[in-house]
Amino acid sequence: MIMNWNILSDQINRSKSIVLSTHINPDGDGLGSELAMFYYLKSIGKKCRIINISNHSEKYNFMDRDSNIEIYKPSDHLNWIKNCDCALIFDIGNHLRLGEISKILSKSINVKKISIDHHPSNSNFFDINFLDTTAPATGYLVWKYFKYIDLDLDLKTAEPLYAALITDTGSFRYNSTNPDSHLMAKEILETGLKPYNVFSKVYEQRTISQVKLMSSVIDSLEIFEEFASIKISSKMMSDCKAKLEDVDGFTDFVRSIKGVEVSFMISELPNDKFRINFRSRGKYVINDIAQYYGGGGHEFAAGATVNGSSFNEIEFNIIKMLKEKKDFLCQ
Numbered sequence: 001m002i003m004n005w006n007i008l009s010d011q012i013n014r015s016k017s018i019v020l021s022t023h024i025n026p027d028g029d030g031l032g033s034e035l036a037m038f039y040y041l042k043s044i045g046k047k048c049r050i051i052n053i054s055n056h057s058e059k060y061n062f063m064d065r066d067s068n069i070e071i072y073k074p075s076d077h078l079n080w081i082k083n084c085d086c087a088l089i090f091d092i093g094n095h096l097r098l099g100e101i102s103k104i105l106s107k108s109i110n111v112k113k114i115s116i117d118h119h120p121s122n123s124n125f126f127d128i129n130f131l132d133t134t135a136p137a138t139g140y141l142v143w144k145y146f147k148y149i150d151l152d153l154d155l156k157t158a159e160p161l162y163a164a165l166i167t168d169t170g171s172f173r174y175n176s177t178n179p180d181s182h183l184m185a186k187e188i189l190e191t192g193l194k195p196y197n198v199f200s201k202v203y204e205q206r207t208i209s210q211v212k213l214m215s216s217v218i219d220s221l222e223i224f225e226e227f228a229s230i231k232i233s234s235k236m237m238s239d240c241k242a243k244l245e246d247v248d249g250f251t252d253f254v255r256s257i258k259g260v261e262v263s264f265m266i267s268e269l270p271n272d273k274f275r276i277n278f279r280s281r282g283k284y285v286i287n288d289i290a291q292y293y294g295g296g297g298h299e300f301a302a303g304a305t306v307n308g309s310s311f312n313e314i315e316f317n318i319i320k321m322l323k324e325k326k327d328f329l330c331q
């Protein structure tokens with residue numbers, strides 16, 4: 001997809017202070033994209049800050065080498081954000097995933113709001129959208145921009161870009177991995193980056209809590225023909241002393257079962273809420289089901305948060321919707 005990157009470079013050149021952010025519970029792609037852009041903006045002398053609405057998993061700390069990522073606090077950040085020239089928001093999907101920061105931005109008409117993203121979205125919250133749903137990662141779009149401006153990648157900037165690329169392509173497994181993903185990897189490796197240094201930090205940091213939680217989650221597994229569900233109650237979380245981030249990767253794991261086309265995980269959250277995560281191998285689109293629950297995401301990887309329901313009710317309804325999809329395909 002052709003992007004008018006000159007609009008972004010004009011806007012960056014015109015801006016003195018820039019705020020960078022990504023979605024709540026940031027992942028490797030959101031963090032990697034904002035950090036790579038931050039290192040570049042600093043290198044050209046821009047005043048900029050990364051302000052996220054929520055904390056990220058400790059495993060990503062390696063790429064935030066000088067602890068540049070800040071977590072939003074009104075007393076520290078409200079005025080600074082309001083007085084920025086430009087906001088660069090990465091991997092957001094829906095602007096509401098910026099939480100409080102989206103409220104500040106919507107009231108700050110002087111701040112140019114720019115989205116760089118690869119999630120399907122039709123929001124008019126942003127002034128400018130650099131949106132390519134065929135991009136394997138938002139970090140890939142950041143890399144494309146760096147190529148447009150002829151930036152010589154250094155190791156420090158390449159590292160978060162690599163983390164973004166491997167997390168969103170499942171380490172080059174998913175079909176979203178295009179030929180250019182490997183070109184991006186090639187250019188990253190040419191900076192001297194060692195792939196295993198990044199891979200092991202992102203994927204080989206399981207905690208005992210996480211492994212214990214996985215064992216009780218596997219006990220909750222139910223298979224409905226091509227569909228599989230797992231459930232995590234608050235009690236399971238507290239029994240294993242697990243944190244929210246410890247559930248990362250469980251839905252992918254369940255999808256890997258032979259014969260399973262769609263997996264979903266229902267996790268109990270505080271205040272009578274439930275989080276649902278969906279993964280599909282590609283036979284069934286599932287982001288429409290996530291949207292039905294007020295969520296969203298990609299065709300084959302999506303999620304939603306539901307208010308006041310129950311494990312059984314959510315599971316029953318999702319299986320019903322999935323079976324309707326199956327019946328439709330069988331017609």
Ligand SMILES: [Mn+2]
Nearest residue numbers: 029091138168
């Ligand atoms: Mn992404």
